[in-house]
Amino acid sequence: MKEALSMIEDDEDFCRKTEEIILYPPLNACEDLTDEDSGDEFDLSLNNLPRSQLRAASEVKFHSDDEWSSDDDVPLSTLTKSSKHIRNNNAKDKKKYNWENIDLTPETSTFENETIVGNRMTPIDLFSLFFYDSLLQLILDKTEYYAQTKNRTQLIEMSELKAFLGVLILSGYAQLPRHNAALNQQDKFAKLRPLFEHLNKKLLELAPHEQDHSVDEAMVPYYGRHGCKQYIHGKPIRYGYKLWTGTTRLGYVIWFDPYQGASIEKTSDFGVGATVVLNYANVLQERWPNTAFHLYFDNYFTSVPLLEEL
Incomplete structure (x- = not known):
């Protein structure tokens, strides 16, 4: 691992073309010794990872050589999926669409009772x-x-x-016990899941009523040892936990869910990104039934089946 990182750091051309490096969580995050380190506990570099993380899968994504500088600028028609995320053979992927060159007619429904919450609390x-x-x-x-x-x-x-x-x-640090009873082995955040559920419930209860909402990913900075910690090259926050988030237009978080890796994420036939959007849409509908919202998300989450479902 150390020699491989040294080779990467010495190759300027490699670093220039690298868009992001993803270290996927290990499969035994809820088992014993998930926090045990391979070296000095005060050494928080990538050379010092637990054995389970060293054996986990990783992925390197490179910048494309065409005129587009980032995935956010690439039109949907040119995006391709990696071999690891090949589409499943289901009815939604095989469905054929008849395209018509017409203008969309927006709905004329009126959004009422929007609330603006001031902050005068300590x-x-x-x-x-x-x-x-x-x-x-x-x-x-x-x-x-x-x-x-x-x-x-x-x-x-x-x-x-x-x-x-x-x-x-x-x-800013809390070390959790390694053993606990009745943990969900498929949930890498099983020890914190009750806390997440309580916070999501309270966030939704106190949320301002607004029409425009954003679905995106967010990074929570963390430099300690945990199997779900991500390293994403070229981001403002490169080390930490990645969260799926649903927020209002002013940034109030209504719902969040930590990312656990492609092998663990619970997805529908629409794929990982689209499932996140649909989950958040369900949250809004349960909180404010019979209300029309505007959802904003980038091309990572976007697909034709998702737009049709929405």
Whole structure:
């Protein structure tokens, strides 16, 4: 691994043509020793990865040699799929479309009751909106349960938990236990899934009512050790977790889901990107039924079957 990286770094032409380098998560992220490192725990370079990550698949994407400088500028008609993401033989892919040269007629429905939320709260007030009492009680219950599995009695007060969370926010790092009961082996974020579900529920509950929404990916910076950490070359945030996000036009996050790798992602016949859009559309419809929204997303998510489904 170290020698291979050295060769890549020394090849200027390789670095210039490289668009992104993706390290896929290992398949045993919920098993033992997922956080064990192959070297000094304070060495956070790519030369210092756990054995499971070193054996995981990786992918290098190069810039195309044509006039287009990025995938965002490439027309849909010229995009091609890599051999790893060959279309499945299903009815949607084989469906034939009859194209007509006509203007689209927009719907004249009126979007009502749009809300604008001001921010006059203190940081602790905003924090309390999402980390409310029932969520904190869940953390306390899981902590006490874990202590019992270790034959210990650990009673923690709510005030102690809040102080501990404050320390984690200031330090920016939390090392989770490697063993837990009844984990979903297909979910690499099984230990954090209850927290994600609580936050998504609260984000949706407090969301402003707006017509325009964006579906895209976001990077959460992280330099520690975890099987789902991504490295994407040429991005402002190169190391961290990639999240699928649905937001309002002003950037308020309504829904998010961490990316776990192509081999784990739950997708429909439409593909990974289109499934993300449809999942977010379902979230909006459940929250505001019988309301018409405008969804914006780039060509990574776009396909003709998706547009027809929407």
